Amino acid sequence: MVGASVTIDELFSEGYDAVYIGVGAGLPRFMDLPGENLIGIYSANEYLTRTNLMKGYLFPEYDTPIARGKNVVVLGAGNVAMDSARTAMRLGADSVKVVYRRSREEMPARAEELHHAEEEKIEFVLLTNPTQFFGDANGRLTGMECLKMELGEPDASGRRRPVPVEGSEFRIDCDLVVVSVGSNANPLLTNSTPDIALTRWGNIIGDPVTGKTSKRGVWAGGDIVTGMATVILAMGAGRAAANSMHDYLTLGW
Numbered sequence: 592m593v594g595a596s597v598t599i600d601e602l603f604s605e606g607y608d609a610v611y612i613g614v615g616a617g618l619p620r621f622m623d624l625p626g627e628n629l630i631g632i633y634s635a636n637e638y639l640t641r642t643n644l645m646k647g648y649l650f651p652e653y654d655t656p657i658a659r660g661k662n663v664v665v666l667g668a669g670n671v672a673m674d675s676a677r678t679a680m681r682l683g684a685d686s687v688k689v690v691y692r693r694s695r696e697e698m699p700a701r702a703e704e705l706h707h708a709e710e711e712k713i714e715f716v717l718l719t720n721p722t723q724f725f726g727d728a729n730g731r732l733t734g735m736e737c738l739k740m741e742l743g744e745p746d747a748s749g750r751r752r753p754v755p756v757e758g759s760e761f762r763i764d765c766d767l768v769v770v771s772v773g774s775n776a777n778p779l780l781t782n783s784t785p786d787i788a789l790t791r792w793g794n795i796i797g798d799p800v801t802g803k804t805s806k807r808g809v810w811a812g813g814d815i816v817t818g819m820a821t822v823i824l825a826m827g828a829g830r831a832a833a834n835s836m837h838d839y840l841t842l843g844w
């Protein structure tokens with residue numbers, strides 16, 4: 592792990608002349624709600640990694656256990672939320688609800704992803720935001736409280752701001768929640784390299800054309816620069832940085 596077992600400066604002392612950072616944005620965001628650490632609440636990262644990469648869907652043939660909820664709620668409405676919802680359905684759920692605080696129009700997932708989710712009988716519960724989670728005496732999730740929302744004026748993102756409807760609390764019973772509200776930059780490497788300039792969200796500031804960072808000999812690209820984006824953008828950033836690194840190694844910084 593660069594940043595833990597070796598630092599960027601140690602890589603330079605070992606004889607490397609140029610370093611490209613592509614550590615992604617793999618630090619899941621949570622909602623900071625009461626009860627969010629109950630058993631049965633996963634981040635989408637953990638849920639999908641356990642199920643797919645670590646083959647939890649083949650448990651016990653493979654060692655990774657994964658909770659198979661019957662009444663599943665996915666929080667968020669991006670592509671990763673749709674992946675999580677469809678995964679839960681394929682793991683045998685009776686019902687999977689995607690709970691999202693804005694309307695269908697603002698759902699950030701691609702239209703195809705929404706369409707595919709609906710084809711697999713995923714239910715969209717729109718204009719709804721969770722406020723707390725409930726558990727039983729053993730700390731296992733049993734449900735969540737939600738508030739209905741309505742849309743107000745556009746906020747900084749240009750999308751209409753969801754405003755809570757007073758007194759509209761209601762309960763959704765569920766035994767599994769997947770929190771899929773985005774990921775932040777992983778701070779492990781950047782914390783150990785204080786001379787690389789970051790945005791206020793902890794993403795590395797890379798030159799948009801070359802990927803050069805504020806630290807001589809260091810380039811960065813992909814999600815650690817852009818925030819969670821796409822494979823094709825990350826690949827493009829890698830290629831642009833490779834060209835710029837070649838220039839550096841042959842012509843100088």
Ligand SMILES: Cc1cc2nc3c(=O)[nH]c(=O)nc-3n(C[C@H](O)[C@H](O)[C@H](O)COP(=O)(O)OP(=O)(O)OC[C@H]3O[C@@H](n4cnc5c(N)ncnc54)[C@H](O)[C@@H]3O)c2cc1C
Pocket residue numbers: 592593594595613614615616617639670671674777779780812813814815819820821822823825
């Ligand atoms: C569930 C999910 C579904 C997605 N679906 C799509 C899709 O359909 N299409 C699409 O285009 N994009 C999709 N994306 C987004 C896409 O995966 C990312 O935009 C892309 O992978 C970013 O590439 P990257 O190289 O910047 O980072 P990553 O692919 O995240 O790779 C970062 C790598 O760095 C490693 N790492 C992290 N920290 C360190 C460290 N300190 N030292 C050493 N190694 C480290 C990580 O283990 C990881 O292997 C999806 C993302 C998720 C989470």
